[in-house]
Amino acid sequence: MDFLRPASWEEALAAKAEHPTAVPIAGGTDVMVEINFDHRRPEYLLDLGRIGELREWEVGEDTVRLGASVPYTDIMENLRAELPGLALASHTVASPQIRNRGGVGGNLGTASPAGDAHPALLAAGAEVEVESVRGTRLIPIDDFYTGVKRNALAPDELISAVHIKKAEGPQQYSKVGTRNAMVIAVCAFGIALHPGTRTVRTGIGSAAPTPIRAKAAEEFLNAALEEGGFWDSKKIITPSVAKQFAELASGAANPIDDVRGTASYRRHAVGIMARRTLGWTWESYRGTGRSTEGVA
C-alpha cells in the first residue's frame, strides 16, 4: 500500500486524478477500521491531513461552508447556533476521541445509512461541494446517496466542503441506540423547520438502504400547517396532524432486520421520533420555552 501525502489541495486533486482508486483518508475513523479488519486493502491511501483548509469553516449571510474535515467537536462547540440539527447529531457520534477526528466529509464518503450527519443534512437541505482537476460542482444532498454505502462522487473527485443553510427555525435530531454513547444508530430522525419558506424538512437514518427524507410526511405536514394557518397563529399542532405525520414518516422507512433491530421495531421507532421531534421543534417555534434539547 502506497501512502500519498499531498501538501496542498491542488496536489491532492492531482493525485486523485492520477490514481482514481486511491482511498482518501481524513480522520481515518472509518478507513482505519476497514483496513485493520482487512475489509479493504487499497493500492494507495491519499492522506488529506496536511490540507488545513479542509478543517476550516466560513459563516456567510445565509449559509455555512463547512470544510470536509471539520471535526464533530468543532461543530458542537462553534456552530451550535447556525447548525443546531447537525450539532445535536454530532453529539451522538461515538466518543470524544472519535468526535475530535471524524467529520462530515468522512461520514459522506462512507455514506452509511447509519451515519449520524445524514438526517441532519437532509433536513437542513445541504449541498455537497466536490472538486476534481476538471472543476467544482455542488451536489444537492437529496442526490448524493446513490445506494448502500455508495455516493455520487466520480472516481477523481474529492469532497471539499458542505454548504448548509443557517437555521432560521428550530431543528432537532433523535437517535435510538442501545446506550447513550459509542453506538451505531438503530435508527435516527432529523427535522428542521424553515419558517421563511413555511416548510418542514426531515431526514431518516438507518431505516432504508440510504439516508432518506420522509417526503410524503413533509408534504402532508406542509399542507396542514399552511391550510390551518399554523405558521402565523403559532397554535399547538393538532394531535391528529402529528399522528398522521408520524404514520407517514414511519411508512417512508424501508428497513431491514439486523443485529441492531428488527424492521418492524425501526418502523415503529421512526414514527415515535417523528412525532416527538415535531413536538419539540414546534414548541420551540411557538416560543413556549418548552422545547427540549433532548436527544432520545
Ligand SMILES: Cc1cc2nc3c(=O)[nH]c(=O)nc-3n(C[C@H](O)[C@H](O)[C@H](O)COP(=O)(O)OP(=O)(O)OC[C@H]3O[C@@H](n4cnc5c(N)ncnc54)[C@H](O)[C@@H]3O)c2cc1C
Ligand atoms: C468506535 C467508532 C464509533 C463510531 N461511531 C459512529 C457514530 O456513532 N455515528 C457515526 O455517524 N459514525 C460513527 N463512526 C464512524 C466514523 O467515525 C464517521 O463516519 C466519521 O464521520 C468518519 O469521518 P473521518 O474523517 O474519520 O473519515 P475517514 O475514515 O477518514 O473516511 C471515511 C470515508 O470517507 C472518505 N473520505 C474522507 N474524506 C474525504 C474527502 N474529503 N473526499 C472524498 N472522500 C473522503 C474516505 O475515503 C472513506 O471512504 C464510528 C467509528 C468508530 C471507529
